[in-house]
Amino acid sequence: MYSEDDVTIIIPAHCPTNESVGWFEDCLESALQQQCWIVVVSDASPKPIYQVVKDLWEPRITFQELPEHRGVSYTRNKAASLASTDLILPLDCDDLIVEDAVKQLIQIYDGTPLYMDLTFFGEVEISHYNLMDFKCEHLYTKVGLASVNVLHKKTQWQAIGGWSEFIDFYEDGEYNSRLMLTYCGQRCSVPLIKYRQHAGQRTVTNKSKSAQHIQKILALIKEYPSMCCGKDRKALQTLQKSDPLMRGAQMVDVTSLPGTKGDRVLAQYVGGKGKGKHYYKGVATKYNYRVISGEYYYVDPADASDGSGVVNSLFVRVNRDVAELASKPKVVETLAVEPPIKLSPRVAPVEKTPVSSRFFKKEAEEALPDINNLRWSQEIRHMEFTPSQAKQLIKIEEAGKNRAKVLGHLKKYA
Numbered sequence: 487m488y489s490e491d492d493v494t495i496i497i498p499a500h501c502p503t504n505e506s507v508g509w510f511e512d513c514l515e516s517a518l519q520q521q522c523w524i525v526v527v528s529d530a531s532p533k534p535i536y537q538v539v540k541d542l543w544e545p546r547i548t549f550q551e552l553p554e555h556r557g558v559s560y561t562r563n564k565a566a567s568l569a570s571t572d573l574i575l576p577l578d579c580d581d582l583i584v585e586d587a588v589k590q591l592i593q594i595y596d597g598t599p600l601y602m603d604l605t606f607f608g609e610v611e612i613s614h615y616n617l618m619d620f621k622c623e624h625l626y627t628k629v630g631l632a633s634v635n636v637l638h639k640k641t642q643w644q645a646i647g648g649w650s651e652f653i654d655f656y657e658d659g660e661y662n663s664r665l666m667l668t669y670c671g672q673r674c675s676v677p678l679i680k681y682r683q684h685a686g687q688r689t690v691t692n693k694s695k696s697a698q699h700i701q702k703i704l705a706l707i708k709e710y711p712s713m714c715c716g717k718d719r720k721a722l723q724t725l726q727k728s729d730p731l732m733r734g735a736q737m738v739d740v741t742s743l744p745g746t747k748g749d750r751v752l753a754q755y756v757g758g759k760g761k762g763k764h765y766y767k768g769v770a771t772k773y774n775y776r777v778i779s780g781e782y783y784y785v786d787p788a789d790a791s792d793g794s795g796v797v798n799s800l801f802v803r804v805n806r807d808v809a810e811l812a813s814k815p816k817v818v819e820t821l822a823v824e825p826p827i828k829l830s831p832r833v834a835p836v837e838k839t840p841v842s843s844r845f846f847k848k849e850a851e852e853a854l855p856d857i858n859n860l861r862w863s864q865e866i867r868h869m870e871f872t873p874s875q876a877k878q879l880i881k882i883e884e885a886g887k888n889r890a891k892v893l894g895h896l897k898k899y900a
Contacts, residue, residue, distance in 0.1 A: 493522040494569035498561035499579040500529040509580040516582040529561040559649035582680035601632035602674040608683040620671040629659035663707045705756035750784035757800035769799045876900040
């Protein structure tokens with residue numbers, strides 16, 4: 487039986503304005519109303535928040551300041567690592583937790599990740615925002631099944647690898663899906679979190695990209711091999727048979743296909759859910775591909791995402807990990823390769839390099855990552871490059887943005 491003393495509220499904080507510092511202060515005060523522990527990690531906040539922590543400080547609070555901006559996933563992971571209790575409860579720094587919320591949660595917590603209903607306040611007012619009751623199949627269709635506020639064990643966070651630091655939008659939905667695919671889920675129908683609505687929140691600033699991000703996250707989740715706890719197994723199997731995106735990896739023996747074909751790379755189209763063909767315009771080339779959801783195509787490299795969310799495309803490049811998970815039924819006619827088109831100017835041609843792998847039948851081109859729109863703090867610093875890639879990217883960087891940290895990182899590989 488757990489008590490409030492077994493819970494740590496983890497709060498990643500990044501406050502760009504004086505107003506957001508005030509929101510953080512409200513957040514911390516609401517956390518202090520609980521009889522549990524609190525970890526606050528400042529993600530190199532532009533506005534100093536240490537003074538707020540100092541003014542409200544109690545022995546229950548642990549505070550750490552990151553030397554550079556690393557993103558919300560890294561910061562949450564750091565906060566979770568500092569927790570010394572069995573249970574953790576994430577709380578965003580602009581939201582509030584109602585009085586005695588942790589006490590209420592502990593009374594119904596049974597070891598299954600527990601999420602709770604919300605109250606919206608601020609620019610939108612909803613006294614009770616009802617989330618969905620938990621069902622296994624919802625994990626494959628609803629990125630927003632739960633908010634980030636899920637009470638769960640620290641050992642569960644460790645076992646699934648924490649929040650993905652390469653996903654910077656809907657990272658909480660992806661994490662919750664991995665968590666509940668492994669340990670199932672439970673809903674508390676009481677609104678215990680006050681979710682602040684304001685113009686600066688990421689769901690507002692990224693609204694134009696929201697639909698594509700959701701499709702990409704769902705496509706990623708549908709690749710995960712875990713199948714929840716076994717509840718509603720029949721409903722889940724029905725969903726797998728009816729959803730072309732979930733059975734897409736079984737429509738083609740991708741292990742028998744080369745990773746490249748001429749100037750093109752193999753990718754899966756993860757947009758839409760209809761079975762009919764429609765046209766999808768390449769994000770870089772603007773070429774109209776005729777596609778069906780869940781099927782595989784050879785596309786221009788500039789039009790394909792690597793699955794990390796870096797390129798905002800519904801073509802997800804098939805890598806070795808995906809190929810290894812794919813089954814090997816009879817190949818059916820799903821490729822319908824479009825006529826070759828000129829390689830996008832954004833992707834420089836590189837020399838061919840032999841690839842020794844059972845997944846590739848012939849020489850494959852070494853793909854040149856597009857780093858033009860990547861941030862140093864979250865993406866580039868974690869990437870590794872071959873010598874030829876590094877040399878070419880150094881030339882591109884020197885002729886373009888000329889970022890000193892990026893150049894220094896690339897020169898380590900050149």
